[in-house]
Amino acid sequence: MDAKHTGKIYGINGPVIYLKGRTGFKMSEMVYVGEERLVGEVISLDKDRTTIQVYEETSGLKPGEIVEGTGDAVSVILAPGIINNIFDGIERPLEKIAQASNGAFITRGVSVDSLDLDKLWDTHMTVAEGDALQGGAIIAEVPETHAIVHKCMVPPDVEGIVVSVVPDGQYHINDTLVVIETTEGERKELSMMQKWPIRVPRPVHHRYSARVPLVTGQRVMDTMFPLAKGGTAAIPGGFGTGKTMSQHQIAKWSDADIIVYIGCGERGNEMTQVLEEFSELVDPRSGNPLMDRTTLIANTSNMPVAAREASIYTGLTLAEYYRDMGYDVAIMADSTSRWAEALRELSGRLEEMPAEEGFPAYLASRLSAFYERAGMMQTLNGAVGSVTIIGAVSPQGGDFSEPVTQNTKRFIRCFWGLDKSLAYARHYPAIHWLTSYSEYLPDLSAWYADNVSPKFVDYRNRLMNILNQENSLMEIVKLIGSDVLPDDQKLTLEIARVIRLGFLQQNAFHKDDTCVSLKKQFGMMDIILYLYKKCRELVARGMPMSVLKAEGIFEKVIAIKYDVPNGELQLLDMYKVDIDRFYDTVIEKNA
Structure with missing residues (x-):
């Protein structure tokens, strides 16, 4: 060069x-x-x-x-040392920058290595002399953290025959591990390190359609609006509605192998809180620190806007690299609105013709190029890995009709719309069931049928139907009050309340409610719908709603989320017995 x-x-x-x-x-x-x-x-x-x-x-x-x-x-260095690290927008480690800078702020022009060149890594070689290698082939394995084994790969554009291999041992990331002779007769030395341009997607062998859900343990996401592994989701919401906290819950509890958290243009104090909290979180899977499978990219709102624009692509490239090893990677981009604002500022400086609300005309194509890099792939070495993108959107004033939200909706298939009134009512996650949607549900229904229950999607649709009925009835209630409604409609409102409080609302600080297995989610739906069926029979027999509510059964079903631990799902069977007892009691008292 x-x-x-x-x-x-x-x-x-x-x-x-x-x-x-x-x-x-x-x-x-x-x-x-x-x-x-x-x-x-x-x-x-x-x-x-x-x-x-x-x-x-x-x-x-x-x-x-x-x-x-x-x-x-503009490229990133790909090698062991990425996980459990905190970078700025162009892959410079903040810890090393802090040592090289004076004071709390980043010094301009500071030049530090992206990854530690002095650290020795335990290396187990997986190839031998005479092996034919193609792009993506794994040449060595390095335990990067307790949770992640780093698989050192041949760069995608290189292939040839191995002519020499080092023995297992401790090596630096830039030490030569393997020498291969390419088809042109040229000798190439391969180390643990690769360099890759951030704006170029890494090549794959094959892209799969959505077929496996990203299980988050959050009921409103997993049951009502599921996201597939390799899928794309947006979490839009106004200030204080819980975008960042929703992403934290997904990062901690989802079944992704690796988390890449991109703090793009967020407030400095909020980013500091993220960095401090992530370093303290314990991975519920292994009991080790969550940082053992996390990498953070911090780009605060007072950093230069151009670096904010690059940080999204830096995070994506790191995620694609780990996907190529066969891992499921989830990217949290917080927030794509700040990234779009960086595009707008740069576009204004370049005196380009502005489009809607001053954003550049190419906003939609940039958003599509970002979200299109998600997917579940068969990698060049035959493994299956995925990159799932969850982008927070911060529309000004919570207005979902603004350009970033509207253009994002064109390229994502899962929309978790946060609602200010739910957040102010302390209903978390504040994802509103009427503004949210997921197009992955038909694709994932076969997985739910095989792994949870054939009735799972049907039950979910029935809950959604009750919530939609409640919305229609609330228009009447607001005008003339609920007393004029017939008892069957009063029952619909009561069951909808049970669904909202007992199923959709979740307590992140309760040990049994912060993360819920799909089996328990199905069991809760089963009991709510069984209660609805039995109450409908009672109402059909002329029992007034006031009698049904007096028995306290609705409050008991709402409390299932706290009273049934994840490991003791057999306790759910007792609730149907209680509902049958309630049914018999009401008939006896009013015979």
Whole structure:
């Protein structure tokens, strides 16, 4: 690669700088700007002007300073050491930056290695001399953390015959492990390290359709609006509705192997809280720290906007790398609205024609390019891995009709709409059942039938039907009150209340309710619908709702979520006995 191309700064406009004349730079090339060697990327080229976006603060830069090309696109280093680490938007570890900087803020132009080059890793080689290797083949295994075995792979564009292999032992990430002879007769040295451009999706062998759910332990997500592994979901909501906390719950309890959390343009104090909380969380699966299978990308709102734009792609590329090893990876992007705002600011600096609400005309295509990189794939080495993307959206004033939310809905298949009134009523997760939807339900119904119960989807649809009936009846109740309703409609309202409080509402601080197995979720639906059936029979026999409510059975069913531990589901059988006893008691008293 030719790294000798240089140019001189001609103009500066915030994070955007201009060079005059022919520089020889390539589109999307990474460059070093000025005496402090700030990191930048070429975003526009014409015959006599080069435009560069700078990922660091540009105050103090002046015309005439030198810009030096690297010959490479903006890339990330892929090797052991990514998990249990905290990076900025361009994969610089914050801990090392803090050591190299003075004070609490990141110093400009700080140059640190993305990953620790001095650490020795226990390495078990999985190839031998004479083996034919293709792109994606695993050459070594390294225990990266207690939870994750890192599988070192051949870069996707390399293939050949192994001519030498090092023995098992301890190696640095840049030590040569394997030498192969390519089909052209060239010798290539392979280490644990790969470099990959962040804006280029990593190649795969085959993409599968949605077929397995991402089980989160949150009833409103798993039962009512499920998300598939390799799927895409959005969590939109106004300030204080619980976007970040919903993502925390998914990160902690979902059955993904690895979590990539991208804090994109969030407030500094909120990001600090995330970093502190994640480092303290215990992985419920293993009892080890949750950070053993998590990597964080922190890009706060006071960091330069260009780096915010890059942080999304950095996180995606790290996730795709672990997917290629055969892991299920979940990305939490918090929030894509701040990313879109970065696009808007850069677009304004570049004097591009604005579209709706000032966002650039290419907002939709950028969002689609982001969400399209999700999927369950057969990787180049034959393993099956997935990248699931869960993007928080922060519409101003909670207005879901704004461009980022509307364009996001075009490219996602699961929409968990948070509602301000539910959040203020302390109903969490504040996902509203009337504004949310999931297009994955038909794709996953076969999995639910095989792994939980053939009746699972039918029960879910019946609960949804009751909630929709409640919504229609509430229009009448608001006008003339509930006393005028016939008893069968009063029963519908009461059962809908049981569903809302006993099933959809969940307590993250209760040991049995914070995460609920699918078997218990099905059992709870079964009991609620059994209660509804028995109460309908009583109402049909002329029993008034006031008599039914006096027995306290509705409150008892609501309390199932607390009273039945996840490991003692046989206790659910007792509730049907209680409902039958309640049925007989009401008939005896009113005979």
